[in-house]
Amino acid sequence: MDEHAARLHRLRWHCRRALLELDLVFQRYWQRVGDDVDAEQAAALERLLEMEDHDLWELVSGRCETTDPQLNGLVERLRQV
Amino acid sequence: MKITQRTFDAVIVGAGGAGLRSAIQLSESGLKTAVITKVFPTRSHTVAAQGGVAASLGNSEEDHWHWHMYDTVKGSDWLGDQDAIEFMCRKANEVVIELEHYGMPFDRTDAGKIYQRPFGGHMSNFGEKPVRRACAAADRTGHAMLHALYQRNVRANTQFFVEWMALDLIRGAEGEVLGVVAMEMETGEISIFQAKATIFATGGSGRMFYSSTNAFINTGDGLGMTARAGLPIQDMEFFQFHPTGVYGAGVLITEGVRGEGGILRNSAGERFMERYAPNAKDLASRDVVSRAMATEIKEGRGCGPNRDHVLLDLSHLDPKVIMQRLPGIREISIQFAGVDPIREPIPVVPTAHYQMGGIPTHYSGRVVAPRDGDPDAIVPGFYAAGECACASVHGANRLGTNSLLDLLVFGKSAGDSVIEDVASHPKSLPDLPANAADYSLSRLARLDGQVDGESVHEVQLALRRTMQDHCGVFRFPDLLKEGVSEIMAVAERVGRSGIKDKSKVFNTARIEALELDNLIEAAKATMIGAATRQESRGAQARADFPERDDINWLKHTLWYREDNRIDSRPVHLKPLTVDTIELKKRTY
Numbered sequence: 215m216d217e218h219a220a221r222l223h224r225l226r227w228h229c230r231r232a233l234l235e236l237d238l239v240f241q242r243y244w245q246r247v248g249d250d251v252d253a254e255q256a257a258a259l260e261r262l263l264e265m266e267d268h269d270l271w272e273l274v275s276g277r278c279e280t281t282d283p284q285l286n287g288l289v290e291r292l293r294q295v
Numbered sequence: 296m297k298i299t300q301r302t303f304d305a306v307i308v309g310a311g312g313a314g315l316r317s318a319i320q321l322s323e324s325g326l327k328t329a330v331i332t333k334v335f336p337t338r339s340h341t342v343a344a345q346g347g348v349a350a351s352l353g354n355s356e357e358d359h360w361h362w363h364m365y366d367t368v369k370g371s372d373w374l375g376d377q378d379a380i381e382f383m384c385r386k387a388n389e390v391v392i393e394l395e396h397y398g399m400p401f402d403r404t405d406a407g408k409i410y411q412r413p414f415g416g417h418m419s420n421f422g423e424k425p426v427r428r429a430c431a432a433a434d435r436t437g438h439a440m441l442h443a444l445y446q447r448n449v450r451a452n453t454q455f456f457v458e459w460m461a462l463d464l465i466r467g468a469e470g471e472v473l474g475v476v477a478m479e480m481e482t483g484e485i486s487i488f489q490a491k492a493t494i495f496a497t498g499g500s501g502r503m504f505y506s507s508t509n510a511f512i513n514t515g516d517g518l519g520m521t522a523r524a525g526l527p528i529q530d531m532e533f534f535q536f537h538p539t540g541v542y543g544a545g546v547l548i549t550e551g552v553r554g555e556g557g558i559l560r561n562s563a564g565e566r567f568m569e570r571y572a573p574n575a576k577d578l579a580s581r582d583v584v585s586r587a588m589a590t591e592i593k594e595g596r597g598c599g600p601n602r603d604h605v606l607l608d609l610s611h612l613d614p615k616v617i618m619q620r621l622p623g624i625r626e627i628s629i630q631f632a633g634v635d636p637i638r639e640p641i642p643v644v645p646t647a648h649y650q651m652g653g654i655p656t657h658y659s660g661r662v663v664a665p666r667d668g669d670p671d672a673i674v675p676g677f678y679a680a681g682e683c684a685c686a687s688v689h690g691a692n693r694l695g696t697n698s699l700l701d702l703l704v705f706g707k708s709a710g711d712s713v714i715e716d717v718a719s720h721p722k723s724l725p726d727l728p729a730n731a732a733d734y735s736l737s738r739l740a741r742l743d744g745q746v747d748g749e750s751v752h753e754v755q756l757a758l759r760r761t762m763q764d765h766c767g768v769f770r771f772p773d774l775l776k777e778g779v780s781e782i783m784a785v786a787e788r789v790g791r792s793g794i795k796d797k798s799k800v801f802n803t804a805r806i807e808a809l810e811l812d813n814l815i816e817a818a819k820a821t822m823i824g825a826a827t828r829q830e831s832r833g834a835q836a837r838a839d840f841p842e843r844d845d846i847n848w849l850k851h852t853l854w855y856r857e858d859n860r861i862d863s864r865p866v867h868l869k870p871l872t873v874d875t876i877e878l879k880k881r882t883y
C-alpha cells in the first residue's frame with residue numbers, strides 16, 4: 215500500500231470519535247469524498263482530528279469559528295448538510 | 296504469521312472511565328499493567344457523559360449513602376444486587392473525592408466544596424423529596440473525568456497499547472483466564488497478551504439498535520469475547536431507552552426541550568401524551584413517554600412514509616427561547632434531521648442509551664459464572680467493570696449519574712481484587728495452551744478467505760433494524776417471536792460476511808467486521824433474554840405480561856452462546872450491613 219493510501223486509512227479510523235454527532239458528520243464526509251482527499255486536505259483533517267471532541271463539535275456545528283485558514287475550507291465542508 | 300507474546304501482571308481491555316480507574320490502582324501498586332484500547336483513551340465514550348456523577352456528599356443539603364442505596368434499589372426495580380448497591384453507595388464519597396484529588400475540575404459552591412445538583416430519581420429520606428446529589432464539571436463531566444484519570448495513569452507509568460483491538464480471551468484447561476489475543480491496527484499484526492489477571496472495561500453495546508445515542512465504537516466487544524469463550528452474559532434484556540433521539544441519527548435531544556414547552560405529536564397532529572399521562576403529559580418519566588411513543592407507532596399513528604417516528608414540535612415557541620435556553624438543539628436538528636425547529640417539528644424516536652446487563656460480576660469486580668451448583672463461582676483470572684459488566688447495581692433500570700459512579704467504584708475494586716489475587720498466588724505466569732491464538736487466527740482467516748461475502752455494512756444494518764423493530768422499548772409477543780428467528784438468521788449472515796479490502800494498515804473494514812462478530816452476540820443475548828422473561832420490570836416492558844412477577848422472575852437471566860442456553864442466578868437481596876430493602880411496587 216502506498217504512503218498516501220495508508221495515511222487515508224489511518225485518518226478514517228481516527229474519525230471514530232467519542233461523540234455520536236462527530237461519527238455521523240465524518241461518516242457523511244467520507245461517503246462524499248471517497249478516496250478523493252489530497253495531501254493538503256489530509257493534513258487539514260489530521261490537524262482537526264487532534265482537537266478534543268467537544269471543541270470539535272462546537273466548531274463543526276457552527277457554535278464557534280476557526281481563524282485558521284487551513285482549517286476553514288474543511289470545516290465548511292463538514293458543515294454542509 | 297508471526298505472533299508476538301507479551302507478558303504482564305495485568306492486562307486491561309478498555310481505556311474509558313472504568314479501565315483507567317482500574318489501571319491507576321494497579322500501576323500505583325507496582326504491578327506491570329497494560330491497557331489495550333481501540334481508540335486514544337480520551338476518545339472513549341465516557342467523554343459523552345454530561346449529567347454528572349452521584350455521591351451523597353451532602354454538600355448542598357443533608358444526604359446519606361443509605362438514601363442513595365434506597366433510590367438505586369428502587370430504580371433497579373429490585374433486580375439490583377443489594378450487596379453491590381450498598382458497596383457502591385458507601386464508596387461513592389471516597390471515589391469522588393479521590394477524583395477531585397486527581398485534578399477533576401468539579402463545579403464548586405461559594406464555600407469551595409463540590410457543587411451538587413438535583414437529578415431524576417435522587418431523593419432524600421427513602422424516597423421522600425428530591426435531593427441534590429449529582430456532582431458535575433459544567434456539561435463536560437465525562438470528558439473532565441477521563442482527562443483526570445488519564446493524567447494520573449501517565450504519572451503512574453501505565454503502559455498503553457493505543458489503537459489495538461482485543462479479539463478473544465485465552466482460557467486454560469481449568470477455565471481460568473490467561474490473557475487476550477489482540478491486533479495492532481497499524482500493522483494488522485497479532486499479539487498474545489499473557490497476564491495473571493485480565494480486566495474487561497470495554498463499555499456498552501448500544502450500537503445494536505438502529506436508533507442509538509451511542510458512538511460507533513460501542514459494539515459490545517467485551518460481551519462478544521466473553522460469550523465466545525463459553526461464559527454467560529447477564530440481564531441483557533434490560534436496555535435503557537431515551538424518548539427523544541433524532542430519527543435516523545440517534546443523537547440525543549435533551550429532556551430540557553420538553554421542559555421548555557416542546558410537544559410530542561403523532562401523524563394526526565395530536566398531542567398524544569394527553570391520553571397516556573393526563574397530568575404530566577410530555578414531561579412524564581422517560582419510560583412512560585417512550586412506551587407511549589412506541590404504542591402510537593405500533594398502532595399506525597407514526598409519521599413519515601414508513602409511519603415509524605413521531606414529531607417533537609417547538610414551532611410554537613418564541614425563537615428566542617430556542618436560541619437562548621436550548622443551545623445546540625437547533626444545530627443538532629439542522630445537521631441530523633434537516634429541519635429548523637423554529638419552523639418545523641423534529642422527527643424523534645425512542646433511542647437505545649444504556650445497557651444495564653453485561654458480564655456477571657461480584658462487587659469485588661471478579662467475574663462469576665455458575666459451576667457445580669454455586670451460582671456465584673468465580674472465574675479465576677477474569678475481572679470486569681463499567682458498562683460491560685453487570686455487578687449488578689443497575690438491575691432492570693439505571694438511575695442517571697450512577698453509571699459514572701459505577702466506573703469509579705468497580706474500576707477501583709476490580710483493581711484492588713487483582714492486587715489481592717496476584718499477591719496470594721505469587722507464582723510466575725501460568726502456562727498458555729499451545730494453540731492460544733488459533734481461534735482468533737481462524738476468525739481472521741475466515742474473513743480474508745470468504746468468497747462472495749455479504750457486505751458487513753448491510754448485515755450490520757439488518758442486525759440493528761431487527762433489534763429496533765422487534766426488541767425496542769415496548770415488547771410485543773408476536774414481534775419478539777419473529778425477532779428471535781430473525782436475529783438467528785442475521786447471525787448466520789454475520790458468519791458469511793466478507794470484506795473487499797484485505798490490506799493490513801488501519802483497515803477499518805476489517806475492524807468493523809470483527810466488531811460485528813461481537814455485536815451479534817450481544818444482540819442475541821438481548822433478544823433471547825427479552826423473549827424469555829415473561830414479565831415487565833424496569834426497562835423490560837412486555838405488552839403480554841404487563842406486571843412485575845416476583846414469584847417467577849426475581850432472578851438474573853444468564854445467556855450462553857452455545858445453543859442459546861438460558862439459565863439464571865438469584866438476585867442478592869441481602870445487603871452487606873443494613874436490612875434488605877423490601878420489595879414494593881415501583882411508583883414515583
Ligand SMILES: Cc1cc2nc3c(=O)[nH]c(=O)nc-3n(C[C@H](O)[C@H](O)[C@H](O)COP(=O)(O)OP(=O)(O)OC[C@H]3O[C@@H](n4cnc5c(N)ncnc54)[C@H](O)[C@@H]3O)c2cc1C
Nearest residue numbers: 309310311312313333341346347461498681682696698699
Ligand atoms: C450521550 C450519553 C450521555 C451520558 N451521560 C451520563 C451521565 O451524565 N452520567 C452517567 O453516570 N452516565 C452517563 N452515560 C453513561 C456513561 O457515559 C457510560 O455508561 C460510561 O461512560 C461507560 O464507561 P466505560 O468505561 O464502561 O466504557 P467506555 O467509556 O465506553 O470505554 C470503553 C473502552 O473500551 C475500549 N474497547 C472496547 N472494545 C475494545 C476492544 N475490542 N479492544 C480494545 N479496546 C476496546 C474502547 O477503546 C474504550 O477505551 C451517558 C451515556 C451517553 C451515551
